[in-house]
Amino acid sequence: MADDEIKSYQDLAVRRNSMDLAEECYRATKLFPKDEMYGMTSQIRRAAASVAANIAEGHGREHTGSFVQSLRVAQGSLKELETHVILAQRVGLLVSDTSNILLTKSDRIGKMLRSLIRALQKRLEGKS
Numbered sequence: 239m240a241d242d243e244i245k246s247y248q249d250l251a252v253r254r255n256s257m258d259l260a261e262e263c264y265r266a267t268k269l270f271p272k273d274e275m276y277g278m279t280s281q282i283r284r285a286a287a288s289v290a291a292n293i294a295e296g297h298g299r300e301h302t303g304s305f306v307q308s309l310r311v312a313q314g315s316l317k318e319l320e321t322h323v324i325l326a327q328r329v330g331l332l333v334s335d336t337s338n339i340l341l342t343k344s345d346r347i348g349k350m351l352r353s354l355i356r357a358l359q360k361r362l363e364g365k366s
Contacts, residue, residue, distance in 0.1 A: 250297065252350040256290035256312070259343045263319070266336050270326075278326050285319035288312070289347065306358050313351050320344050 296308020
C-alpha cells in the first residue's frame, strides 16, 4: 500500500503488526498464574496494547510532528514490553520459544517504527 493510499491508522502495516503482537501477548499471558494478574500479566498486556494505541492516537493528530512524538512513545512502550517479556522468561513465566517469538516480532515492529519516524521527519524537513 503506497503512502498516498493511507486513509486511516488502520492502513498502517506497523499498526497492524502491533495489534498482532498485542493479541499474541494476551494469549501468552493467559497461561500465567492467577497471582500474576495484577503483576506481569497486566504489565505485558498494557505495554503491548500501548504500542498500537499510540500509533493510532498519533495518526489522529493534525500535525506530523505530533505523530512523530506519538510514534516515539510507541517505541518506548515497545521497549517496556521487551523488558517485561525478558523478565517473564527469566522468572519462568514464559518459555524461551514464546519469548523469542514475541521479541522477534517486537524487533521487527521497532524497525518499522524507526523507518516511519525517519520518513515523517524527512517530510517535515521538506516543508521547512
